[in-house]
Amino acid sequence: MRQQEAAKEKPRRALEMASQERAQLGLWKRGNRYSSDPVPLNLHGDAAPNTTRPPRLAAAPPSRRRHHGRARALLPSFPFPHASIPSPKPHSHIAAATRPEAPNAASGSSSNPASNRLRRLIAREDLAEAARLVERSAASRGGRGEAPDVYLCTKLIRNLCRRGRTSDAARVLRAAEGAGAPVDVFAYNTLVAGYCRYGQLDAARRLIAAMPVPPDAYTYTPLIRGLCDRGRVGDAVSLLDDMLRRGCQPNVFTYTVLLEAVCKNSGFGQAMTVLDEMRAKGCTPNIVTYNVIINGICREGRVDDAREFLNRLSSYGFQPDTVSYTTVLKGLCAAKRWEDVEELFA
Secondary structure: HHHHHHHHHHHHHHHHHHHHHHHHHHHEOOOOOOOOOOOOOOOOOOEEEEEEOOOOOOOHHHHHHHHHHHHHHHOOOOOOOOOOOOOOOOOOOHHHHHHOOOHHHHHHHHHOOOHHHHHHHOOOOHHHHHHHHHHHHHHHHHOOOOOOHHHHHHHHHHHHHHHHOOOHHHHHHHHHHOOOOOOOOOHHHHHHHHHHHOOOOOHHHHHHHHHHOOOOOOHHHHHHHHHHHHHHHHHHHHHHHHHOOOOOOOOHHHHHHHHHHHHHHHOOOHHHHHHHHHHHOOOOHHHHHHHHHHHHHHHOOHHHHHHHHHHHHHHHHOOOOOHHEEEEEEOOOOOOOEEEOOOOOO
């Protein structure tokens, strides 16, 4: 009895960890699966509640009901999340690209009256007036006085992008540049992520090419994901090459996004080539990366290879989590291998 309770408790703990990881990587709940697509916004600009109802499953044939019932008794009480990532929290790419809060912004004190007013406008969500204030500040500076606060400008850009107002966000960025503010990579990353979130990939690519500061992995990852989501894997690979030429090293999120797309479009074999390249570049995969590989193997119906890969995870320094197990379980159930389902839970 205690062994059965322990077996149920382990997947539940793993589920909590997987949920946190999905949140970090920008996956939104859609019915009974997870998606990297943005959550639709309501009229107030907030994430609309999820009203998608999970699909109803057809009843099993009488000859299979005994096996289905036995498998159902073994399965823990959690959904089968899609073994997917990510791409670069609230509005994942934007959060990943935003700097920690500046000391002056946290305390609410500044010697610049314009910055104090800008902070109040952002707090009241009067974004239109805040954008006009930045533009007026840039126009009236004339080489004298203080430039707009970069942290506050970045925060304003982020909030505008969250509401789909990317053109206004771009004007704020140009005004900050024109005023001589020390615009850094965080501000550019925020606008790139906003462009990608709303499918404006060409605008994102032009912005990256024109950046006067060196880009980082968080600059490129949203654009790579946007290309992959639209089936443009070749363009994503070319962008990765351009990223390397500019001396920007991809991180684990960048490679995992690309791996997921390669698994879907070219198969597990080609994805393993990308995984080898990832390791050769000194980038260590994480459990989400390996879950993407397991999902790609199961998608091809190679459940025995998926089980073998699952068993090898410990040799890579990782323990399987809930996503790892449920992905293999889905593959076994799809193949109607109920005895193997029982064995996996043994």
